[in-house]
Amino acid sequence: MLSIEQAKQMAKSLRTSLQARNLEVTHAIALELVARQLGYKDWNTASARLPVQSAAPAISFDRPIPILRMFDEAKAREFYLDFLGFSVEFEHRFEAGLPLYLGISRSGLQLHLSEHHGDASPGSTVFVPMDNIELLHDELMAKRYGYGRPQIVQQGWGRVLEVHDPFGNRIRFCQD
Template structure:
C-alpha cells in the first residue's frame, strides 16, 4: 500500500443533453442505466442528473457550459457481445450499433446519443 495521502478516483464525464425525455429514452430505456439522482435549482430550471450501470457513472446536464455536444467517452467493459444482443433486442428506432475489431486488439461498439455524444464500449480480448 502506498504512503501517498492523495487518492484520485476515476473521473465522471459530464455529457450535455438538450431534452430530459430523449436522455431518459436513450440512457435508461435503451442502454439500461439507472438514474441515481437528479437535481434542479428550481422546478423549471435545467436538470443535472447521474446515471449508472455497473461501475460506469455519467453525469447528464442541461446546463449551458456543462460539457460539449460531441464528447466521446471510452467505456471499458466485459460482456460486449451480450450487451450488443441486449440492445439489438430492444429495436431502438434511432440506432443499430455493431461490434468492430479495434486496431489495438479489442472489440468495440460505439453508440451515439441524441445529442451527438459517443460512448465507445470496449472489451479487451
C-alpha cells in the same frame, strides 16, 4: 509505517485507557508497552527506527465521472434509461423549470447528464473499457431502438461497440 509521533499517541491512548480501569502506569511504561506491541525490544530501539514524521499522504484519484451535455430530458431518458439500461442515481434542479442535472449508473459505470450550458460540450466521446461486449450488443439489438443499431467493430485496441446519443455524444464500449 508508523511515526514516532503516532507511537507516542498510542502510548498516551493506552495510558488513558488503563487509567479508566484504575491501572496507573507511567508514560515511560506505556511507551515501552507500545514499542513491544510494534515488535521492538524497547522504546529506545523503536524511537531510533521509527520515522520522525509519517509519510506525506499520497495523492489518489477515484474513478472519473464523465459529464455529457443533453438538451431534452425525455430523449435523454429514452436513450440512457430505456435503451442503454442505466438507472437514475439522482436528479437535481435549482428550481422548477431550470436545467436538469442527472446522475445515472449501470454496472459500475457512472455518467452525469447536464442541460446546463457550460457543463460539457456536445459531441463528446467517452471510452468505456468493459467485459462481455457481446452480451451488451445482444441486449441493445433486442430492444430494436429506432435511432440506432450499433455493431461490434474489431479495432487494433479491441472490440468496440459505439453508440450515439440524441445530442451528438458517443460512448465507445471496448473489450480487449
